[in-house]
Amino acid sequence: MTMKPKRLKKGDTVAVIAPASPPNKENLKRGLKFVEDLGLNYKLGKSLYSEYGYLAGNDEDRLADLHEMFLDDEVKGIICAGGGYGTARIASAIDYDVIKDNPKIFWGYSDITFLHTAIRQQTGLVTFHGPMLASDIGKEEANQTTKDTFQQLFTPADLNYSPELSQIDELVPGSAKGILVGGNLSLLSSSMGTPFEIDTEGKILLIEDINEEPRAVDRMLNQLFMAGKLQESAGIIVGDFNNCVPERELSLTLEEVIDHYIKLAGKPALKGFKMGHCSPHIGVPLGAAASMNTKEKTLFVESGIK
Structure with a gap:
């Protein structure tokens, strides 16, 4: 059963945690100022500034931050740094x-x-695939449209993504309905064979990635295709694949790779969405009802809050 979280209001407190790698401290400082500008207070996870190799503290500490912030009644939302x-x-x-x-x-x-997928499939909670405080918002060149995407957390508003926002191209014609799932392709492929394997059946699948050669994108899409994940979906949305260029002389292009697997899957598909490691970056609720139409080149996603 789908659960939508409650909306934020001015004066609420949100938690800022780093469940993966350590954030850039200067960027995070600017990101926290943005949270204040939204009219919100914030609490910081205890391991937010910790460094354990490429991790923001050991697993126990990062896990404790996640649990603590969900248990804290004062915290109304959790934003990853x-x-x-x-x-x-x-x-x-x-x-x-x-x-x-x-x-x-x-x-x-x-x-x-990985957490979006695990949380949704274990609890039914709608979560948000959107720009983060250090990775995006805290950059000096942060885009205003990227910042504005946080407004969907305050007022229930459906997303109507049309070619006015970016150039959208049809890959496979058709229309589809289903909840929106997915995210980063590398993490979706790494969920395979685990208890948190992505469930795409009857759903609209979003994919995006960064700094992966076409050969690597090919490997991951092939894995999802052989597992039936692409062809089980109702439709496919291709987000931004930032800097996914060949590092070797002999290579297929990214477009050739994506087109090959999307057309093999044969499900309605569109590409060109500003979702992922890009600027602007438009946030979307995962687990919310969605529909797509390739003739009109549109994506509709229901509000993720109540």
């Missing part, structure tokens, strides 16, 4: 009843994809 790597390391240790019994806004993307 950044991605990197590490969320899959804690997924099997999460007490999903804590989340189910204390539903609230959970926001992030990239490596956070």
Whole structure:
């Protein structure tokens, strides 16, 4: 059963945690100022500034931050500082009843994809695939449209994504309905064979990635295709694939790779959405009802809050 979290209001407190890698401190400082500008207060996870190799503290500490912020009645939403790597390391240790019994806004993307998938499939909670405080908002060149996407947390508003926002191209014609799922392709492929394997059946699947050669994108899409994940979906939305260029002389292009697998799957598909490691970056609720129409080149996603 789908659960929508309650909306934020001015004066609310949100938590800022780093469940994956350590965030850039200067960027995070600017990101926290943005939270204040939204009219919100914030609490920081205890391991937010910790560094344990490529992790923001050890697994136990990052897990404790996640649990603590869902249990804290004062906290009305949780915003991830950044991605990197590490969320899959804690997924099997999460007490999903804590989340189910204390539903609230959970926001992030990239490596956070693993948590989006796990939380939705274990609890039914709608979570948000959107720009993060250090990775996006805190950059000096942060785009205003990227910042504006946080407004969907305050006022219920459906997303009507049309070619006015970016150039949208049809890959496979048709229309589809289903809840929106997915996120970062690397994390979706790494969920395969785990208790948190992405369920795409009858759903609209969003994919995006960064810094992966076409050969790597090919490997991951092939894995999803062989597992039936692409062809089980109702439709496919291709987000931004930032800097996914060949590093070798002999290579297929990214477009050739994506087109090959999307057309093999044969499900209605569109590409060109500003979702992922891009600017602007438009946040979307995962687990919310969605529909797409390739003739009109549109995506509709129902509001993720109540």
